[in-house]
Amino acid sequence: MGSPSTPGRLTVISGPSGVGKGTLVDALLQRHPSLWLSVSATTRTPRPGEIDGVTYRFLDRERFETQVQAGGFLEWAKFAGNLYGTPRGPVEEHLAQGHPVLLEIELEGARQVRRSFPAGFQVFIKPPSFEELERRIRGRGTELEEAIQRRLARAHQELEAETEFDAVLVNGDLEQAISSLEALLNLG
Ligand code: 5GP
Numbered sequence: 001m002g003s004p005s006t007p008g009r010l011t012v013i014s015g016p017s018g019v020g021k022g023t024l025v026d027a028l029l030q031r032h033p034s035l036w037l038s039v040s041a042t043t044r045t046p047r048p049g050e051i052d053g054v055t056y057r058f059l060d061r062e063r064f065e066t067q068v069q070a071g072g073f074l075e076w077a078k079f080a081g082n083l084y085g086t087p088r089g090p091v092e093e094h095l096a097q098g099h100p101v102l103l104e105i106e107l108e109g110a111r112q113v114r115r116s117f118p119a120g121f122q123v124f125i126k127p128p129s130f131e132e133l134e135r136r137i138r139g140r141g142t143e144l145e146e147a148i149q150r151r152l153a154r155a156h157q158e159l160e161a162e163t164e165f166d167a168v169l170v171n172g173d174l175e176q177a178i179s180s181l182e183a184l185l186n187l188g
Contacts, residue, residue: 008095010117011185012103014110015125016155017080018137020171024125025104027178032187036094037102041067044082047142057087075105075112080150084109100185107158114164123184124165128172130155 013021029035041057043064052058064083076085086103094101110122127133137151162168167184171177
């Protein structure tokens with residue numbers, strides 16, 4: 001389990017759906033190939049272009065729950081009607097090898113990781129405004145109205161939790177946000 005003596009560094013990137021966490025993390029990985037991003041498991045249906053094992057490991061609910069029972073997740077949470085979890089093994093292996101590890105997860109998961117990895121670093125990404133967040137979620141065009149409403153309701157709750165995090169970053173201008181994240185994570 002994680003402890004302050006864990007050789008690698010564990011960084012959690014969290015923030016509401018639609019805030020652009022994925023885009024930020026992708027840019028960071030491109031620029032800093034030594035970073036390793038955990039591939040989460042989810043019961044959500046793949047969006048067009050998403051590849052099993054790359055974007056997510058897509059599992060049916062039964063297989064996801066079997067993994068939960070087996071203690072296979074470092075953290076897991078229900079989000080907008082689906083289950084999401086971080087497979088434990090690969091994260092522990094990368095940390096043991098001294099690699100910096102990134103998790104891109106929602107609030108409940110971030111809270112669980114905070115308990116198991118108190119030495120980890122947690123960054124909260126927030127939008128310039130709630131209206132902008134709604135525009136981004138709708139602009140993605142991948143969710144039905146009901147799912148959009150669930151994500152917006154959840155976003156309100158998540159935005160209230162920013163003070164729990166080690167650092168807060170506004171994702172307005174992407175380039176600026178990438179530079180700020182690099183500075184926060186001490187990436188040259
Ligand atoms: P999406 O369905 O838009 O890909 O993801 C929905 C939310 O689930 C996002 O906030 C994303 O960061 C979060 N998420 C993705 N993977 C995980 C995970 O392994 N654990 C938790 N707790 N949240 C995750």
